[in-house]
Amino acid sequence: MHKYMPHTHEDVKAMLEKIGVKDLDALFAEIPKELMHRDMDLPRSMSELELYDHFDKLTSQNKPLIPFMGAGAYDHYTPSVIRHLIERQEFLTAYTPYQPEISQGTLQYIFEYQSMITQLTGMDVSNASMYDGATATAEAMFMACGQRRTDKILVSKTVNPNVIDVVKTYAKYRGLEVVMIEEDAGQTSLASLQSLMCKDYAGVIVQSPNVYGIIEDYTGFSEVISEHKGLFIINQDPSTLTHLKTPASWGADIAVGEAQSLGVPLSYGGPYIGYMATTKKYMRKMPGRICGVTKDKDGKRAFVLTLQAREQHIRRDKANSNICSNQSLLALFVTIYMSIMGKKGVYEAQKISFNHAHYLEEKLLELPTFERIFDRPFFKEFTLKTSLDVKLLNETLKDKGYLGPLPLVTFDQSKQGLVTFAVTEKRTKAQIDDFVHIIGGLK
Template sequence: MKMRYLPHTQEDIKEMLEVIGVDTVDELFEAIPEACRNKEPLNLPKAMSEWELNAHMDALAATMAPSSEYRVFIGAGSYNHHIPSSVPYLLSRQEFATAYTPYQPEISQGTLQGIYEFQTLVTRLLGMDVATASHYDGATGLSEALLMAVRKTKKNKVAVSALCHPFHRDVIRTYMGPAGIEVVEVPYGKDGRTDLSALEVMDGIAAVAVQSPNFFGVVEDLQSFADVIHAKKGLMIGSFTEAISWGLLKDPGSQGVDIVAGDGQSLGIPKSFGGPGLGLLASTKAYMRQLPGRLVGTTTDLDGKRGFVLTLAAREQHIRREKATSNICSNNGLCAMNAAMYMASLGGSGFKRLAQINHNKAEYLKRKLVEAGVEIPFASPTFNEFVVKFPDGFDKTYDRLLSKMIVAGLPLGRFYPELEGHYLLCVTETLSKIDIDQLVKEVTA
């Protein structure tokens, strides 16, 4: 059903104000301090016709570089992958085109079944027992996982690897600060991996969060961290930004991880200049009731027919706020459906083959750069991205490559000052051998 947007008339506004007992709309904002109110008219441009507005937007678009025309060797949490044509077609059907979990599940069986299939595919991918109906993005999912650990262990301190995505760590601090939860950072070592020995001397830790592949693209030994944190009576939380990696690597569940949180943007969701993402959150059965958000399950009705229901939904709208496990009211329903369609389209063997292609292409670039004399500072195994150290003055080469529509990685100095002059390079199946060879030729010219 489509609804028209009907703005209120002055008569409508007057009538509503009379009902609530105020004379003007401005009175509704009296609680806002005078110093915080804008008393000047908004500086808006004059109104445009439809054709003028189209021309204006075209002019704005022309100031940006269309990503499809560039060879972009950047991942860092947002990855470019081919998307089967079946996915956007199916997703556009009106039965699926909603961003929310249904509030009246008994009349939304199709949507609930789609979410149930999504949860099933996520648990298989991550090797866990149960998955939620998705979250806003990987950062919020990881923050919620740490809050789960605090509630479960009754400890007020969490450890987070310095190689978790920098943006994810920012969100974690935003979550934990107001709650009075201490966040300690686990540094990384010369091998590009999180320093396990640093965790071994920490006490009073509710959980440790380790990303694998980490922000440097390096594959972490999650089992070793799980052994250490379990000995300290804490929880092991695994995170990730590149979901395709689990088509090739050992899943987190087989490495002693208690809770897994990551971003599912790679699962058929376009990069779209930074969004949207998709928060994946899964755990073992032991922590199922601590999971925030919703869980969809299957049952049978009075006639013995199979049906789908919201089995667990410990949210502030359903129970007392102080007992809710999350303040997130809506999941990324449409993105979750997108990811389920993508995983189903690839299938198990297709997913594994795609992961292998990503790994092989990145290794090909790494080998070619080493042959050309470029330094690879971390020798540890990586997935589809890795760190390189280019010679001093590479920033000029970087700008020259931009003029040739090549983006030669992400400068790491912004996030890790000690890595000034280092770049994070990423290769997925969308880049050809010709693209890779051209990059090597240009950066070593």
């Protein structure tokens, strides 16, 4: 209870006397005057009842929508038991403990999480997770540039623009140059990669399913990239790996992505969880924490943090990355999700999402206002061209309680009329039919 007690005037006075400072103003003298907003004109404090009432009023302004939008955030089913488990006090802390080996339970679930990620991606080693898919992609760029000792990287134009932005921001402050690979009818162009790739580039970053929802075909990519000793980095929604070819089978050196789709519910802006996995060859270059298993002095199984020599608390300024944390609670979330759903459950959830997305596409194409522009396979997200006023379309859907598709013109002026829909197993046939019915009423 003592942690919640504020300091009394006597406490403050005693402390100031001890360190020989006259008053609080003298203590804070270092802080520039203009930053010292001591009179913030805050409203008077509220009682608990008033506070509840205040927030209820604010919350009632929210309008819950049924999403048909994805672009990196997917509305999948979350078994309610997960929340109860992660809220146990033994788990409810965001960090790998600073005396990690004392927390065997935490290390064990991280180890299980890593094992699941390596199973999904087919890679040799996974780290303990990262902040989100975008920063994991940027860290993969650092890893490649550190390994190859060059300052240029190739990124496909079909990568989610939000991810590209984060990669470019990270690159800017490390003095790295990001060069874009052209797209060819909705997929990363192999011809463009071939003409650009040379030993100046540390690696290549691609995404599948990409910004259009298209499942990319990487036949021939790894050969072109490895010929110039570059690292092949694939960003992939891990939930789709239940059905699709693994990054490892495409010859990827680093697999990254956003693992929110593995049961983490949508909330405004996060929290998200990035994953990163690599091959044995590059494991000593991988940023972040890695949990390993060993035996203690009595021969019992014990979990430890391992390969720490590459981390900043040992390598100091020469460390590849300054990340020394992980998204532990969300890693636990993903681990429990996969354990509860099981191999079959995770597979089924994605299969239903796939089927529902294809059903919606089929229904929309029956309308005169939509046409297909890419003749390529997609998973649970797809892009169509519409002759409708996109703003009106989304306003109308919002009024009816739906979050409409993502207009790609948000990112690129040349993409007028292109809209991207996402469908998960949570969307019922009735919802999809109603959604299409509303759109069908528009001209």
